[in-house]
Amino acid sequence: MADLADKLNRPLLDAAGVTVGDRVLDLASGAGEPALGAARRVGAQGLVVGSDLVPGMLAGAVRRAGSEAARGVEAPVFTAADMTALPFADGSFDRVTCRFGIMFVPDAAGALHAVRRALRPGGTAAFMVWGPLSGNALFAEVAAAVAEHLGEDGSLDPLFRFAEPGLLSGLMRDAGFARAEETDLTPVRKAPADQPFWWAALDMSFGHRLGDLSADRRGALEASIAARFAARAADGVVPVPAHVRIVTGTVAG
Template sequence: MPAAYEQYLVPVVFRPFADDLAARASALRPRRILELAAGTGVLTSGLLAAVPSAEVTATDLNEAMVAFGSSRAPGAVWQQADAQRLPFQDGGFDLVVCQFGVMFFPDRVAAFTEVRRVLAPGGRFLFNTWGPIGTHAFGAALQAGLERAYPVDPPRFLPTVPHGYADPAVVAADLAAAGFAVEEQQELTLEGRAASAADVATGFLTGTPVRAAVEERGGGPAVRATVVGEMTARLGPGPVAAPMTAYVFQASA
């Protein structure tokens, strides 16, 4: 899964937003950065380039992602960690960053409280979340393909998890409950570019938890063909470009 995620999804879906977060991080001039849910290291690499003087610690709950990411961004210190029980001392970081990871935290207020604990006084928490799935053209096309392939019981991972924390007011309230003050909140739409809709379909179907949901339903070549057909019909043949909307938050401890 990490290899498929890195090959087909990172350049198209995640790198544009990683570049944005890295630039925002650089403007804060941190000395000690902690990254949560670092995945295969696309933001980690961006942080190392944008803030070369900072010490970067990259973490992920998934051991396979940590192993893969550490090979992609060896300039950071990598370790497995649960965001709700961070294995770091109080006040050890100036900046905590997280790209499209907070949606996966089972208890977001608990995780945000841990983030605040490991931040030095005045430290910042910088992260992004996806908007509703309808604002993400690739995700919406993929979900339409799944619903066409499984009209009775389609996989609902995309709308309920990655795009399930899409109300900025709810995110801001969770931050306040953890003791943060929201300094900045921005809706950001960027464009993703892929060689084909089929490549994006491959990324989602083999490099994310959608894979398990499809396999549970007896997925096979016919399902992939249906999804690719629907995505191509919506996005076009050949090289494709599509808008993706996210919310960016910066909060102070």
């Protein structure tokens, strides 16, 4: 997934305006992106703090940061934090980024208020969320196969919570951001046809439904998914279009 991740990280950091010397907070950092990329941008004059609600999620990010530091590359610091109760003083950061995290916060409005508080006047927050399921072939094909074999249960609803245009930007304005804008991106990942690149999406999104399946039923499901992507393949490559939305908000200066 690294190629697609890079296509998404750079526009998110650009939308937030991350540059040399900035103090940046990255929310829901998970394995470390885009916090690691932000640290390379801000350099020694800046600071990047990566956070996640689950401390265990940050173990890989901490290892990656250590490797960056060992090579003399600027690296973030990571800490566990609840997005709705950020443990930082008012106006601590110039920029806040969040890639595919805000949709999983039950109190999204509370999180946006906390983010606005943590930003300095004139600071910018940029959130990346998924656009419509129909534009995200990876999830759409996997979900269709799961529904065919196991029935539909709304497992992807949280993931696509802010797929409707204007929904998240409206919440940002309600939270007190002076300006909120949306930009849609439609990158296409070119995946090797002979690799099960869809496994991670299957396990992350539907793992709770797979544990009780027999080996035969799991195998039949996976064969259906593989067949769906094989039908898209040409010259050994599967084009996998995605649709994401970047929503940016600025605090009044």
